[in-house]
Amino acid sequence: MSPDVSDLIMQQSSHDSDEGSIPGVLVDGAFWYWQRPIDEASLDFASSLRSARKFERYAAGALGLGLFGVFALGTALVHAADVLTLDFWTTPSWTAAAIYLAILSWLFVPYRLASDHRKYLSLQQLGTTIAPELSSIPSPAAVERRHDIADAADAEALQAIEEAYRLALRSSHADVNALHLFTASLATTPVQILFARLGLAFDDIRDPLRRRFSTVKQGTTVFGSQAHGLLAKALYGAMINHRASLSALDIFVAAFEAEPFLTELFASKAITPEELDNVVAWLRISDDLRQRYQAFRKAAAYKPTSNMNRSMTAVATPFLDSVSYDLTRAAVMGQTGLLVGRDTEMANILRAIEGGDQSVILVGQPGVGKEALIDGLADLMVEERVPEVLQDKRLLKLSVPHIVSAEGGTGAEERCLFALNQVAHAGNIILVIENIHELVGQGTGLDLASILAGELNRGYTFVIATTTPQAYAEVIERSVISPKLQKITIDEPNRNDAIRILEAKAGVLENKHQVIFTYAALAAAVDLSTRYMHDIALPEKALELIKEVALVVSKRGEKPAWVRKEDVATLLSERTRIPVTEVSQGEGEKLLHLEERVHERVIGQEPAVKAVAAALRRARTELRSGKRPIANFLFLGPTGVGKTELAKATAEVYFGNEQAMIRFDMSEYQDQNSITRLIGSNGQAGLMTEAVRKNPFCLLLLDELEKAHPDILNLFLQVMDDGRLTDGIGRTVDFTNLILIATSNAGTQFIQDQVAAGTALESIKQALLDTELRTTYRPEFLNRFDDVIVFAPLTLEDVVAIAYLMIVKVVERLKAKGIEFSVTDAAIHELAEQGYDPKFGARPLRRVIQEKVENPIADYLLKGQVSRRDTLIFDQGGKIILQKAPEL
Amino acid sequence: MAGSCLQDPECRRRVYRVEDLEVYYLHMQPAVIKDVLLDIVMFPVWWYSRGLILMLRRAADTLKGYAKYMAIGVWIQNMFVPMFGQHDWQSRLISIFMRLVQIVGRSFGLMIIAIMVIGALGLYITLPIFLCLQAAYHVIGSFMYVS
Known part of the structure; x- marks a missing residue:
């Protein structure tokens, strides 16, 4: 029934030569190509042969046991007395024959096992000095030394190849192609590990894969030159990566590379070919480490x-x-x-x-x-x-x-x-x-x-x-x-090398903590630590990070627990207080409404608020350049118009806390020597560099920048450009995670005059940049700012709104004491008018509120006229009405 | 029913996967049977060709390992180098003597190991022949005894 194997090889070869050439790998003078026939009959034959082999093993073992049983029985029943005498062993008996035959049958088992295990040739024994090359030959006779790729393939690889054929056969596809080999390899152990590391499930790619399969040409299934070429490529990959054998992983990689659709498919799951490469390398590294470890233990003896x-x-x-x-x-x-x-x-x-x-x-x-x-x-x-x-x-x-x-x-x-x-x-x-x-x-x-x-x-x-x-x-x-x-x-390893070092070290951690790392987690550990941790170098800092993550994740109680990218990001956020996790839905909402949130604190200054909000959104969605501060702003305008307030509001909204701000009054840094106070010198840390180093994620506010010494401006030129500074100790301090805001009163008179004359803010800004500021700042310095924002002087309406905000604060403070406080609208307008000064913006308003509102209330409190649950009403003309609450 | 399943490839495939034992029973195609018989015939051939080479290789590896462990070469090379950094002539004399003792002792140890390895090899070579001869002797003898 079954065709002869040699016939099949002949058929296969003739089939190949019909197509012109046989793809294969040429190495060390020998040509490797696929020789084993893959069709239904030969697969069936191979499969039953495997079963038969297994049967032989079990049968030999069982026969041995049976014969040993005969021997035991014979000894017990007949020869109990003389089994230990020479006589028994020299006199012919069935019992003695049984034990000899039993041992003989058992010897068959190691024979079967040994000859099965010698299935594949070890590729590592090939001459490694000669690089293999992909090539093709017109016919097998063209080369002297030939090898069958199948002889180098391990059991799982052979299984995947057979399965690929069966897959094509079931769907009546004409040719076994990369898709079949790819899909068939998914069932093998290494590829399943690969998918797990990538955090990918088969279900994620099943539907697109199925749709793709429906476009494959129908016909009588042939395991033809397309499949042969792919296997040659797989073998080539295995050889250049110094694998011992051709594994299912090599087939997977060859199939993936041959089919652009698969690259697209993985890209749609956010997996780049580079990432896939690194995970494949990870599996190979683990393999190598195991081998190296065994060799090392042997040598260590x-x-x-x-x-x-x-x-x-x-x-x-x-x-x-x-x-x-x-x-x-x-x-x-x-x-x-x-x-x-x-x-x-x-x-x-x-x-x-x-x-x-x-x-x-x-x-x-x-x-x-x-x-x-x-x-x-x-x-x-x-x-x-x-x-x-x-x-x-x-x-x-x-x-x-x-x-x-x-x-x-x-x-x-x-x-x-x-x-x-x-x-x-x-x-x-x-x-x-x-x-x-x-x-x-x-x-x-x-x-x-x-x-x-x-x-x-x-x-x-x-x-x-x-x-x-x-x-x-x-x-x-x-x-x-x-x-x-x-x-x-010894330089810091680059990103890929660092990831590979982590891959090599991950195994120990996985065993220790019973966790499994995804590739994305390791990559994130390298990327995030590179960006946010600057005290130690790679790979140590990334290793520290994954050690800690493994511990944290293992405490969750899942078995096995997966360490994902988000876990690394969360841990890093906790350690550095930098929000590095992906933007969540809620946060996205918040970011979209940044302006409104800022306006809760800052009145007016529409263009300024918009510019800042846009910069923050760019930063949080990672659209900004990673080599400069998140944003550099220059706020121009008269005093008291909300420059500092906007900076504070930004710190609160973006960094979650008004205190996340490092503030330097540049009027204190007017001479040349003050530069050393900022960045340190001769082994001493500087004020600013140290502050930023300890708190890299914050807002750096430079007040009255125009008063600083010109050399200090040059310093900030570098900060805005490179995002880093070297301090007096020689450490590089990272400025890429802060928002730099400089405020300046330069050109104030000009702004006030122009606003009074009714000029648009945009033209005022242009005029400032073109002429007015040139005397204070060099053009290249001004160019470094993402935006120069002109703050318009406040109008009376603005001041009224600010008065409302300030009164709300008084209300809150009194509420803490249990006292209700309210102010009539007319009174607020009155306060605003008293506190409005076109020159000083809203600054006088604070004093007015202190004098007119807070002082009288303080008197009330001290005299004990007002107590808990009472209500105070502030009315026009500085009148305060007290409403006593009913007795309890 | 078994016969119909053999004709149907789909059914055959199912059978391979589910019931291995059934496969042995059902699917002993002539070619497979031929192969199994050949396999049994090849057993002694393999034993004295490839199997023997494997055993020889393993024996050589074992011997090499022990030779490295005993490091007799290092001792011979350093025959006249004083031990423990003691360079006076008395120490040198004692050292040479000690090294001689060491070399002899280590060589003896290695020899014993070599004998054991060779013995194991000898057992590998003779065991099947011995078993066959003994089995034949007892079987044939028993037959003759019965007759």
Whole structure:
């Protein structure tokens, strides 16, 4: 019934050659292409063969058991007495035959298992120096060495390929294409993990996929050159990524890349090809880590953990051991994490060590992973995959505090020398000195660095030191030890590398807290920490963040709990008080009605309020540039028209709190020296930089900017342009999350005159920018502002409205004392008229209200004439009517 | 009924998935039976070809691992280097002696391990033959005894 396998191969080949060429991968002189026939008959055959194989295994095992049963029974019933005698084993008997045959049947089981497991060829055993290339051949005879891609595929990949064919067959599609392979791979474990990481469910893509399937050409299903080409691409992907075998994941990726529709489909679910790449890399990294870990454990068994080297030429170092930590031993014990990436840096370190200039210093910001690199070096030393000078050596981390601070700090030099002496004696020790700047210039006159430099000069050992760029510039470069240390700069990893490091570290956290990270969560941890946390570098800050998130999420009690992007954003919001979560429905509503909310506090000034509200909306919906402050405004206008009030209202509306404002009166910064007060100098932090560093999410209000020294204006030029400043300590302070508002009285007279003459605000502004302000500000400075907003002098109606607002505040204060207070409209108009001054805006109004309203009420209160539940009415002419409440 | 299911591919597919045992029973196509028989015949061939190579490789890996663990080469290389950094001539003398003892001891240890590994290999090679011979002896002997 079933066609012969070789016939099928012949058919397949002829089918392919009909189409012109066979797609495949050329590597190391051999051509890999798909040879295994995929059609109904051969799949059925393969399937029954698999069942038969399974049957053989079980049958052999069962036969063995049965025979063993016979032996046991025979022994018990017949040979109980003589089973332990030689006679029994030498005299022919069915019982003895049974045990021999039983063992023979059992030997069949490992045979079956072993020959099943050898199913695929290991791609990793191929020559890795030769890059594979996608190509095609006219016929199998064109190349000498041929391989079947199927031999490199693992069980799940084969299953997916068969399923793809069956899928096409069920729907009577003419050709097995990328869609079929894609859909079939969805049922496999790696792709399901991939979907879970992406936070995507099959249901999300089912309907579009089904609609797409309905457009596929109908006909007799063939597993043809299209499918063969895709599998060649999948194999190519597996090879260049150094996979051991062709997995369902590789097929998934090849299918995804081949079909633009799938890219569109994923994009509609907000998944970019880059994100998909990173998740695929994540799965591969986990795989690699597992392999690496196994290899490492194997190698670790051969590394001595005592302080002796293999040849026993070393010397015991009791003192040194008490002031240091053995990194190689820790690595053997599995206490160091595996290093991910950083290949270039590690190669640099090894090259520096190997090439004469032995001692190295790793210079990098806190958190970039200097320690991880040193741990990685310890791992390599355990595996002995290091230059000869490092082989069979111990890596010891010197504890600087132990040296410096024991016995109240006295005798530090002796201890240091003693430790170094032991290093010299032992001859198998490489020292690691973290934060070596702590050794240099200890202030108390002792300089351990010169001791260390002297010992390094003798050349019996070398050290691996770490420090920060600031400390390197300030301390190390000037010290005697500097020429001995070769500098290796460790930069912050870029976004993708940082994400991959997190991917590698996520597994441990997932196990520990029983949570599962989505890809978006890791990406958000990197993105958000880059944007909002500036004290430490990547990847450390992102790692800290996901550690904390994992803990928080695990407390929710779901099993397993998913860590999503929103969880990371929420945690970061809590820590930094910056709203980084997605704009919610309620908040969207609030943002759309910003103007109304601001107008609850600020009267008039329509254009100013509108400009500010628009800027805030842009910021919250992420439409602004991320490299400048949220908004830069210059408020121009006479005093008392609401410039400061609008700034306060903005702080309250956007940052949730009127206090989220850093205010500097620039009249205090009129001379050139005041610049150092703002940003600090010579190791001292500045007033403004420190305030912004501690509270990066706030409103920075610069009052009376025109009074500041011109150099300070240049400083703000940079802030508005780059969104950052470097302070006196050398730290970069981030200004990208604040709103910068400068107020200025420059041109006030001009504004008042023009408004009085009835000129439109817009033309006043233009005239100001073109002429009036030129004397105070340089044009490029003015250009940096998102908007220069002219505040018109207040009209009497405005002042009336302000009077209402101020009275409301008095009412609220009295309400707290249980006293009702009301003011007639006529009285308010009267107050407004008294408090209105075209020159000073609403400022006199406050004084008027104090004098006319608050003072008399204070008298009432002090005299005890008014008590709880009473009502006070303020009427025209400063009259106050008291209505006593009825007795209780 | 079983026969009709065999003719219908849809039914056959269903059967594969649901009832594996039924498949063995239903679907022993001649080609499959041929393959199974071949598989049984190939058992001894595999045992003494690929299986043997696998075993040899494993034995070599084991021996290599122990050789690395014992590090006899390192001891020979450092034959005249004093132990524990003691450079006076007495220590050197003691050191050379100690190293000799170590090398001999370690070589002996490695030898024992090698013997065990070779023994296991020997068992792998002889066991099936021995089992077959014994089984044949007892079966044939029992037959003769009966007759």
